[in-house]
Amino acid sequence: MSQRKQIQIGTVVGQSEVAANTFIISIREPQLVRQVKPGHFVNVSLPSRTNANLLKRPFSIYGTDKEAIQILYKVKGDVTTVMTTLQKGDEVELLGPLGNTFTLPKKKKVLLVGGGIGVAPLIYLYDRLKAHNEVKILHGVRTRQEAMVWANLPVQTHVDEEVGHYVCAGFEKVIRQHEAQHVVTCGPIPMMKEIVEASARAGVSCEVSLEARMACGFGVCLGCVIETKSGYKKVCSDGPVFDGALLW
Amino acid sequence: MSQRKQIQIGTVVGQSEVAANTFIISIREPQLVRQVKPGHFVNVSLPSRTNANLLKRPFSIYGTDKEAIQILYKVKGDVTTVMTTLQKGDEVELLGPLGNTFTLPKKKKVLLVGGGIGVAPLIYLYDRLKAHNEVKILHGVRTRQEAMVWANLPVQTHVDEEVGHYVCAGFEKVIRQHEAQHVVTCGPIPMMKEIVEASARAGVSCEVSLEARMACGFGVCLGCVIETKSGYKKVCSDGPVFDGALLW
Amino acid sequence: MVKTTVQLGPLTLQNPIVTASGTFGYGVEFADYLDINKLGAITLKSVTLNPREGNAPPRIAETPSGMMNSIGLANHGIDVLMDSILPKLEAFDRVKVIANIAGHSLEENVELAKRLDQVDRVDAIELNISCPNVDAGGLAFCQDLPMVSRLTKAVRKVTLKPLIVKLSASVPDIVALAKTAVESGADILSLINTIPGMDVDIAKKALFFKRGSAGLSGPAIRPIALKAVYDVAQSVDIPIIGMGGVASVEDVVKFLLVGADAVSVGMMNFVRPSLSGELVDQLSAYLVASGETLSTLKLKA
Amino acid sequence: MVKTTVQLGPLTLQNPIVTASGTFGYGVEFADYLDINKLGAITLKSVTLNPREGNAPPRIAETPSGMMNSIGLANHGIDVLMDSILPKLEAFDRVKVIANIAGHSLEENVELAKRLDQVDRVDAIELNISCPNVDAGGLAFCQDLPMVSRLTKAVRKVTLKPLIVKLSASVPDIVALAKTAVESGADILSLINTIPGMDVDIAKKALFFKRGSAGLSGPAIRPIALKAVYDVAQSVDIPIIGMGGVASVEDVVKFLLVGADAVSVGMMNFVRPSLSGELVDQLSAYLVASGETLSTLKLKA
């Protein structure tokens, strides 16, 4: 019988707080490292911690090194709160890689736009695009405390205290200014909608990465659907990456 | 307003495996240390660990030092399994001291008889009796792997592979042999019953420490009752220490 | 300070946090853990005319995010309650005291209500027709609407104190049950009582509880309780004390939003004895932070 | 090797481990996580005559030790099932395939059963009369005994395949419901479906699910499911597939002890996709270690 995919047990290698309530956790799981591509997510649970929260939690891949994956996460509720207490050596249950992946263009000017924690998958995407493309990253955050320090990355951070989330008013201008040929965005829905519509007006392709509440993460529960122009689609297996034009 | 009793947050100071599936955990909680007496138990829960197991778990005090209490515990199920993963610095929720306490005789020959993990409260009792009494401890275990090493303690260990638990056949003889004037026992019910009845025949007083499933631990849920000669009694607040003669 | 007073028909509470019958003893046992005088109301353990030993152990089982109990209304009887327990509560002048009665017959309940009607320290009477752990009365009452009607009317007749009828969700039609209680004279409804469930002792190859079934409570049943309160609130006009798995201030707000006027804390009193007091403060803080008041905490149309 | 074959009336399973409808897709999606051919049976997602989009999101909420869903029987319709999905299952020759039908009317169910009766790869038909997440049919069927009778008889008439009727515990009287299904021709009963519950979105001051209520499942409801299976097993003579919160081999044994002949795994398939396969092995190991057989796993009298 052939080797079957298993639930992986990863081991925490390290964790640090990088902004207000925002952490990077590094989890050793060599097999997963070999399989992941930008856009993929993993479904995480914490054995021996929160056993009343049964459902796994989806997180994008933020980065990889030789043997470990990194997740950039923000504390939201039960599981992410407990996640911050994980220490080196603790075990984490991982299901993945899950979902589809970002398009990987070549020789293009690419603009990546992350809102808040939505920047996570874009950093990993940047890593795989930078060799063959000219890539810029815009990161919108609500407050100064949420801003992150980006070493060696072409990130422009926008702090938008007033509006409540990073809305790219006049984003068409931004596209033209950067002469972008391809846009990728992940963040709050209103922001992504704005960017998809601006990209359409500017005539450039735009991919988005969506979130939804999930039970299974691999397409069987039908719980994570979002409405698209061609009916409900499953974020976990039809996405999380969608062509913006399909959505708005 | 006067100071009210609170749920205490203790901090794990250390933990070690002392026999098969048997651990001693040391938890720093100075206020509790000042209050506990032999026979008392504490109701324990593990915040940030098992949150589907809502009910606290009762454990006897096994010992104390200046600032910490010690618990000797055996892995039985959900919570004790997770308890073994606690590390130095982890927090533990403690409610206590709960329950009544052992009688503390003076100038007597005292025999303490523990079956399996039931030895835990007896070691603490020994500690408080030894200055003013002549005390011996018998410890019955099922298998050699469960036997513990008792440094500087007058413990006789009996290994009883066959019977399945330590039954003191002919315990009356043991009482006479030790010239015991007071007996205290904690362990499996059949063992305790045997010992209580033998003590009665030998005409010496006998106290037992009982276990029961508990919800509250302080007398309000009425969940932990056991049948006695004068009706149901609450193990948590009428006990856990009972005069053997009340039971059998 | 935000206003937290709630009016439950004839009963005024200083805030909507209540403790549930059977999970808070007689209040005084919790005095070490919180200032019980800051609560809206406490509900006493169910009382019967004669002392009851209750069911044979085991009486408690843990379940995922909940527990089951088969206490069987163990209590000291009405005399002890009136002579020895209620006087201890005189010291607490702000918290309201709800006496919960669980007679096995109509006559017993009437007698209990009559007796309690005489006691000043009792601010309201809760008629428990929904206990799943007894052979006579209890949940069986709840499943017999004409009986609910007779029972409520009979108790109503002998007391002028606010009358609460406590409902189970484990009935053919909780809305019909609620309406019957209202039409028969209840001032307030409280719901839900525990849900009948079972556990099995594998080693003994036997049902875990001697009576077979026992009552399930705690966070596990919260979604079922929220629905029950919502369904009842949509169809009756009297105040509701909602309960079932309340563990946090968010849970309190959820019950208020689906239509409860006050919210009762049950098994979580065992897990965190100080919880009900903390919820009083946290609810005030929530109202301040969110800019809501108790009367704006309604579902948007 | 211990014998694990079970006979569910006309249906023979190699072992009593089944997967529950709606929680195991069409089986093939789980092929990465386990050898689905080692299971007793898999139950396919409910099918309807026409494709159904299902309910508007959100469709999922987590609850303490459980989850709620409001999927609304989303599926591709019977044609796609027969033409594209069932053929993929041909490769698995040992696992039995249960097709679950959930028409909104008697006629639709009859039509579905007729179509499926023609398909060799379908080993049994499960009539879902207990889905709480649809406006027509679903749980409403379960609450109308004459309808249950007509429905079961009508479906019975058009198929010779083993007929399973899937029950809800959220009915006035599950024993009466079970008896009705048996008298009307069911070969096997399966229970329980999800329990109606609610959640609230505090920030939006709205019910969390667009339809208000949704179906609660998982370990949280296990005590309720065990009691339902026990109650039904005490009163009917046909085989029962028990389910509700199964998460471990101990849970499987508990369901078998209270009277189930096979046991179905539901939401825990999402939490641990390999679980059902592991339970097959663990059940064998349990039988060996305890010296029991499937037929001695009965409650002691």
Ligand SMILES: Cc1cc2nc3c(=O)[nH]c(=O)nc-3n(C[C@H](O)[C@H](O)[C@H](O)COP(=O)(O)OP(=O)(O)OC[C@H]3O[C@@H](n4cnc5c(N)ncnc54)[C@H](O)[C@@H]3O)c2cc1C
């Ligand atoms: C494909 C995908 C990739 C993701 N990648 C990342 C990532 O890289 N980093 C990161 O920090 N987060 C990511 N998320 C979000 C992350 O999964 C949630 O923040 C996490 O599940 C919250 O878990 P919790 O137990 O802490 O919060 P909970 O206690 O479950 O919820 C906290 C609050 O958030 C709400 N909530 C929870 N889950 C969702 C949801 N799915 N949609 C909308 N509201 C929700 C709840 O109602 C509640 O108010 C991703 C989500 C998806 C679907």
Ligand SMILES: Cc1cc2nc3c(=O)[nH]c(=O)nc-3n(C[C@H](O)[C@H](O)[C@H](O)COP(=O)(O)OP(=O)(O)OC[C@H]3O[C@@H](n4cnc5c(N)ncnc54)[C@H](O)[C@@H]3O)c2cc1C
């Ligand atoms: C007053 C008192 C003092 C105690 N002192 C100690 C001590 O010093 N050291 C120690 O190791 N243990 C002690 N115990 C027992 C301890 O509380 C249990 O072993 C513990 O609660 C098991 O928790 P768990 O989550 O690991 O097991 P669970 O998963 O809750 O249960 C494991 C198994 O044990 C059974 N079980 C659980 N609790 C009880 C119970 N109360 N009575 C009978 N069966 C039960 C369950 O059915 C199951 O089969 C004491 C108990 C009491 C009442």
Ligand SMILES: Cc1cc2nc3c(=O)[nH]c(=O)nc-3n(C[C@H](O)[C@H](O)[C@H](O)COP(=O)(O)O)c2cc1C
């Ligand atoms: C141990 C225990 C004992 C209870 N005893 C009573 C009782 O005597 N009378 C009563 O009306 N309800 C009783 N209840 C039910 C609670 O008052 C409450 O309705 C139920 O537990 C649901 O709330 P919860 O989920 O917050 O516990 C009892 C509940 C528990 C857990």
Ligand SMILES: Cc1cc2nc3c(=O)[nH]c(=O)nc-3n(C[C@H](O)[C@H](O)[C@H](O)COP(=O)(O)O)c2cc1C
């Ligand atoms: C997401 C989800 C979808 C479900 N869909 C169906 C369905 O289509 N048909 C059906 O008969 N039952 C459906 N069920 C109910 C399950 O088959 C099962 O009866 C119930 O979940 C109880 O089992 P559990 O507690 O193990 O999940 C669904 C359950 C869940 C969680």
Ligand code: FES
């Ligand atoms: S999460 Fe289950 S289908 Fe997407």
Ligand code: FES
């Ligand atoms: S554990 Fe609650 S009364 Fe003893």
